[in-house]
Amino acid sequence: MTEHAHSGHSHAHGHTHGVSPDADRRWLRAALILLTAYMAVEVVIGVLAQSLALISDAAHMLTDAVSIVLALVAMRLAAKPARGGYTYGLKRAEILSAQANGITLLVLSVWLAYEAVQRLISPPEVTGGLVLITALSGVVINLICTWFLSKANRSSLNIEGAYQHILTDLFGFIATAISGLIVLTTGFQRADAIASLVVVALMLKAGTGLVRESGRIFMEAAPAGIDPDALGDHLVAADQVVEVHDLHIWQITSGQPALSAHILVAPGGDCHKVRRNLHELLRTEYGITHATLQVDHLGEQDDDELLTLSPGPRPEQPSGSHCDDSHGPVHRPGPHRH
Incomplete structure (x- = not known):
């Protein structure tokens, strides 16, 4: 979805x-x-x-x-x-x-x-x-x-x-x-x-x-005062979210921050509810009201990949069917969170 x-x-x-x-x-x-x-x-x-x-x-x-x-x-x-x-x-x-x-x-x-x-x-x-x-x-x-x-x-x-x-x-x-x-x-x-x-x-x-x-x-840098890595960790800590990647934060002009991200939700999770909750979090915690979130269920292949993660550095992009050319770090819950 x-x-x-x-x-x-x-x-x-x-x-x-x-x-x-x-x-x-x-x-x-x-x-x-x-x-x-x-x-x-x-x-x-x-x-x-x-x-x-x-x-x-x-x-x-x-x-x-x-x-x-x-x-x-x-x-x-x-x-x-x-x-x-x-x-x-x-x-x-x-x-x-x-x-x-x-x-x-x-x-x-x-x-x-x-x-x-x-x-x-x-x-x-x-x-x-x-x-x-x-x-x-x-x-x-x-x-x-x-x-x-x-x-x-x-x-x-x-x-x-x-x-x-x-x-x-x-x-x-x-x-x-x-x-x-x-x-x-x-x-x-x-x-x-x-x-x-x-x-x-x-x-x-x-x-x-x-x-x-x-x-x-x-240069499309994140607004001063917003740490993209900390924000990604905040998003992935939300209920039912298992991965956040392709996270981009920039300013359209001064005082108008914008964000886009790909969010993976646990199988059986409510994508609509997750999206609404994340929009509210971005609005209230970071003042970001112009956000585009692509919310998908985690596929079985991605699920296996997540369950067999070995300790050490995480890949820069998720494997499987999602975003083969994703940019930036991948945020996942647990001890290996970026």
Whole structure:
């Protein structure tokens, strides 16, 4: 007996939150308008004051603006219904956006690091007072934008990417304000380049995190916090289950885990009941509501194979009539459970 069970589309979103996509877009647009207007002012002042810290903050603000535009475009694409060859729709567009955000942060950080080192070697005359005033106003602008994005749904890696951009920028402005104060009070011109390097370090940290997280989703890795082996052991410990194989866990997009597995049930067992129980276990214990389980009775040949298992490493795939090309470990009850 073979059974395919798909969870309904009503459960496609593993994360529920009180903010609607429309509200998310409104908060993002508000932050975008504020950032773009301030960025234009800051570039002009940065050139006049000869401050690399201000220019690097402005460049980072440009990536903030781009990250929000990408987030808005990705949200619109992700909302489109699944059709044609895109059976999940375009939900992964959000992860592409998050990855693009991470890569822009990394590329920009390399350029700014080079410029900062050049200025450490031969520092130009920086107008400290102008830098201090501009950076302090930048702190205020970024605090407002950070608040805007904190109101949106940050369980989306896409929105989290834009949020990380702006939060990094906020810390950068604080470093720049401190450098402006140092230049103003002590005349130590290299403080500006040092502040730029602080911004670079923050950009590297945020960029690496975004690229790593988006990369995990693209590589179909299990969601962080879910151990596939432990989950397989949990499933095979359920009543009437004698084997679990072809277990795959991945994320469709951030906050939407999915699972598929082949479950073998003891002869005479109730496949329908086992499937329902396992779906409930996955939903309540792991938050996985998009699951496809193939549930079969264990055949006589498989039964003999299980009863004559000798101690030692288990085969990577079950023999007999089930899944000759199965992937990954086989989970069975008893002392040899993987």
